[in-house]
Amino acid sequence: MIFLKKLINNPEQxxxxxxxGMVLAHPDKLKNLPGTNVMIRAHAPVQGKVALVSGGGSGxxxxxxxxxxxxxxxAAVAGEVFTSPTPDQILEAIKAVDTGNGVLLIIKNYSGDLxxxxxxxxxxxxxxxxxxxxxxxxxVAVENSTYTTGRRGIAGTVFVHxxxxxxxxxxxxxxxxxxxxxxxxxHVRSMGVAFTPCTVPAAGxxxxxxxxxxxxxxxxxxxxxxxxxxxxxxxDEIADILLSRILDDMKLSPGDQVAVMINGLGGTxxxxxxxxxxxxxxxxxxxxxxVYNTYVGEYMTAIEMAGCSITLLKLDDQLIELLExxxxxxxxxx
Amino acid sequence: MIFLKKLINNPEQxxxxxxxGMVLAHPDKLKNLPGTNVMIRAHAPVQGKVALVSGGGSGxxxxxxxxxxxxxxxAAVAGEVFTSPTPDQILEAIKAVDTGNGVLLIIKNYSGDLxxxxxxxxxxxxxxxxxxxxxxxxxVAVENSTYTTGRRGIAGTVFVHxxxxxxxxxxxxxxxxxxxxxxxxxHVRSMGVAFTPCTVPAAGxxxxxxxxxxxxxxxxxxxxxxxxxxxxxxxDEIADILLSRILDDMKLSPGDQVAVMINGLGGTxxxxxxxxxxxxxxxxxxxxxxVYNTYVGEYMTAIEMAGCSITLLKLDDQLIELLExxxxxxxxxx
Numbered sequence: 001m002i003f004l005k006k007l008i009n010n011p012e013q014x015x016x017x018x019x020x021g022m023v024l025a026h027p028d029k030l031k032n033l034p035g036t037n038v039m040i041r042a043h044a045p046v047q048g049k050v051a052l053v054s055g056g057g058s059g060x061x062x063x064x065x066x067x068x069x070x071x072x073x074x075a076a077v078a079g080e081v082f083t084s085p086t087p088d089q090i091l092e093a094i095k096a097v098d099t100g101n102g103v104l105l106i107i108k109n110y111s112g113d114l115x116x117x118x119x120x121x122x123x124x125x126x127x128x129x130x131x132x133x134x135x136x137x138x139x140v141a142v143e144n145s146t147y148t149t150g151r152r153g154i155a156g157t158v159f160v161h162x163x164x165x166x167x168x169x170x171x172x173x174x175x176x177x178x179x180x181x182x183x184x185x186x187h188v189r190s191m192g193v194a195f196t197p198c199t200v201p202a203a204g205x206x207x208x209x210x211x212x213x214x215x216x217x218x219x220x221x222x223x224x225x226x227x228x229x230x231x232x233x234x235x236d237e238i239a240d241i242l243l244s245r246i247l248d249d250m251k252l253s254p255g256d257q258v259a260v261m262i263n264g265l266g267g268t269x270x271x272x273x274x275x276x277x278x279x280x281x282x283x284x285x286x287x288x289x290x291v292y293n294t295y296v297g298e299y300m301t302a303i304e305m306a307g308c309s310i311t312l313l314k315l316d317d318q319l320i321e322l323l324e325x326x327x328x329x330x331x332x333x334x
Numbered sequence: 335m336i337f338l339k340k341l342i343n344n345p346e347q348x349x350x351x352x353x354x355g356m357v358l359a360h361p362d363k364l365k366n367l368p369g370t371n372v373m374i375r376a377h378a379p380v381q382g383k384v385a386l387v388s389g390g391g392s393g394x395x396x397x398x399x400x401x402x403x404x405x406x407x408x409a410a411v412a413g414e415v416f417t418s419p420t421p422d423q424i425l426e427a428i429k430a431v432d433t434g435n436g437v438l439l440i441i442k443n444y445s446g447d448l449x450x451x452x453x454x455x456x457x458x459x460x461x462x463x464x465x466x467x468x469x470x471x472x473x474v475a476v477e478n479s480t481y482t483t484g485r486r487g488i489a490g491t492v493f494v495h496x497x498x499x500x501x502x503x504x505x506x507x508x509x510x511x512x513x514x515x516x517x518x519x520x521h522v523r524s525m526g527v528a529f530t531p532c533t534v535p536a537a538g539x540x541x542x543x544x545x546x547x548x549x550x551x552x553x554x555x556x557x558x559x560x561x562x563x564x565x566x567x568x569x570d571e572i573a574d575i576l577l578s579r580i581l582d583d584m585k586l587s588p589g590d591q592v593a594v595m596i597n598g599l600g601g602t603x604x605x606x607x608x609x610x611x612x613x614x615x616x617x618x619x620x621x622x623x624x625v626y627n628t629y630v631g632e633y634m635t636a637i638e639m640a641g642c643s644i645t646l647l648k649l650d651d652q653l654i655e656l657l658e659x660x661x662x663x664x665x666x667x668x
Binding site: 006007014018019021022026058059196232234235236266269276277294296298301304 | 396603608
C-alpha cells in the first residue's frame with residue numbers, strides 16, 4: 001500500500017484516528033461522544049448556559065474541535081475529510097450539550113453543511129430542544145461556488161466561535177447569542193489564495209492541478225475555484241490583491257477599528273504569514289484603519305495546501321470585550 | 335523574478351520582513367532592537383531577574399521569537415535562514431536584557447551557533463556581564479552531523495525555554511536557572527522524520543531530493559542526513575521507529591512520567607500529528623509510562639518540510655511545576 005506522503009494509517013480511518021489522538025492528547029479539554037465523531041468539552045454539558053455547536057468536513061484543523069472549550073464551542077462535529085457531518089451525528093452533539101437553555105448552530109455556508117445542520121435542528125426541535133442557526137459567509141471572492149449558493153464560509157467563522165462563545169459563557173439568552181453571532185457575520189470578511197493543491201487521503205491524488213509558477217486568487221478551503229489564476233506574485237502584491245477586494249466589500253472608514261487574521265492553509269510557514277502581515281498592516285495604517293489585534297497562524301486549513309487567507313473583523317466596544325474575554329481551548333487561549 | 339511558491343518579497347529580505355511583520359502583529363509582546371534581528375519582550379528589560387537569550391538560524395518559526403515573553407525567553411536572535419546569528423547581534427541581545435542578574439544563553443548544538451554564542455558570551459563578560467551557557471542536544475538520531483559535533487539540538491529546546499524561563503521568572507539565581515536547564519537537557523530526547531525537502535528562499539531550490547515513496551528517518555531540522563531512507567510507512571510504524579529509538583536512549587521505567595511533544599516540521603497538517611499521537615500514547619501506555627501532558631503542533635519547524643519529530647521529557651515534581659507555571663508568549667500560553 002502506498003501511503004502518499006502522509007502520516008496516516010488507513011485513508012478511510014483518518015478522522016477516527018485523529019479524534020482518538022486528540023482525546024489522548026487533551027483529556028482535560030475534550031471528550032469524544034462514544035460511537036460518533038462528535039467532540040464535546042471534557043466537562044460538558046455546562047449547566048445554565050446556551051450551548052454552541054459547530055462542525056463540518058475534516059481537513060480544516062484546528063477547526064473545529066480545536067475551538068471546543070471554555071469561552072468558545074460546546075461541541076464540534078467532524079465529517080469525513082471535506083464532507084459534511086451527517087444529521088444524526090449533529091443531533092447527537094446537540095442533545096449532548098443542551099441543558100435546557102437552547103443551542104446555537106454555527107454553520108459555514110456549504111450546501112451539504114446547511115442541509116444536514118438544518119435537518120438536525122428540526123429533529124432536535126421535535127425532541128423539544130430550542131435551536132437557533134447562523135450561517136457564516138465571510139469569503140468575498142465569489143458568489144456561488146462548487147458547494148455553495150451565495151458566499152462561502154471560511155476563517156472568519158473562528159471569530160464567530162470566539163465572540164458568540166464569550167457571550168454565551170456570560171449567561172446570555174439564545175436570542176442574544178444568535179444576535180451577536182449575526183453581528184460578527186455582518187462585520188467579518190475574508191479572502192484567500194493558494195499556491196498548491198491538497199490531497200484528500202481517500203482520493204489519493206491532488207484535488208486540482210496548478211502550474212509551477214501560478215497561483216489561484218480567491219480559492220475556497222476545499223480547492224473550489226476562485227476568481228482567477230495568475231502568475232505567482234510577491235507577498236506585497238498578494239496583500240494588495242486580497243485586501244483591496246475585502247475593503248471594497250466592507251466599506252471601512254478612517255478611524256474604524258479591526259481585528260486581523262492572517263490564516264495559513266496548511267503548507268505555508270509562519271515566516272511567510274508574518275511577511276504578508278507586514279504589508280497588510282501598512283495598507284491598513286495608510287487608510288487610517290486601526291488594528292486592535294492581529295492573529296497569525298493556522299486557524300482554518302485545507303489539509304496541506306500552500307496558501308493563506310486574510311480576514312478582517314470590524315470591531316466595536318462590545319465585540320472587543322467579547323474578543324478579549326477568557327477562552328481556554330486547544331487552539332485559542334486568552 | 336520567479337517567487338517560487340512562497341509568500342515573500344525578496345529572498346534576501348525574508349528575515350527582515352518577517353521580524354517587521356511579527357512586531358506589527360504583536361506590539362504588546364515583542365519589540366525589535368533597532369538595527370538588529372533581535373526580538374526582546376515588549377517590556378524588556380525585566381529588572382531583578384536572570385535573563386534568558388536563545389536564537390539560531392531562521393526558518394524554524396515559531397522558534398525562537400515565538401517564545402519571547404513572560405515565563406520564557408527575554409530575547410531571541412534570528413540569523414538568516416538556516417544560518418547562525420552573528421556574535422555582535424547576540425551581544426546586543428545580551429546587553430539589552432541583562433539587568434545585573436546575569437544571562438543564560440540557550441544554544442542548540444550546531445557548530446556555528448556554538449561558536450557565535452560563545453564569542454558573544456566572551457564579549458559580554460569582557461563588558462562585565464555574568465553569562466552562563468547551556469547546549470541542547472536532544473536529537474538521538476545520529477552522533478555528529480553536517481553542522482554538528484555530538485548530537486543535534488531540535489524541538490526539545492522548547493522545553494528548556496519553558497522550564498528555565500519559569501524558574502528565572504520566580505527570581506532564581508543564574509546558577510539555579512543554569513542547573514534546571516541542564517536538568518531538562520539531561521532528561522529530554524527527540525527524533526524526527528521527513529517526507530519532503532524544504533527550500534531556503536535564497537537558494538531557490540530544494541535542499542535535497544527524496545523519492546516519491548521514500549522518507550528519511552532521523553533527519554535534522556535543516557535537512558541534515560538521518561539514520562536511513564526507507565519506503566513510506568504508516569503513522570503507526572513511524573511512531574514505533576522513532577519512539578523505540580528514543581526509549582532505547584532514555585531508559586524510562588514503568589511508572590515514570592513524561593511530557594510528550596508531537597512537533598510538525600511545517601508541511602504536515604495537524605490532523606496527521608494527532609494520528610501519530612494516537613499510537614505514541616498507546617505505546618507509552620503499554621510500557622506503563624504515564625503521559626502528564628501532550629503538546630501537538632508546530633514548535634520547531636524546517637520551513638515547509640513535511641514530517642515531524644517526537645520529543646519525550648522525563649518529569650519530576652520540580653519540572654512539572656515549572657512546566658505548568660504561567661507563560662505568555664505568541665506560541666506558548668499557560
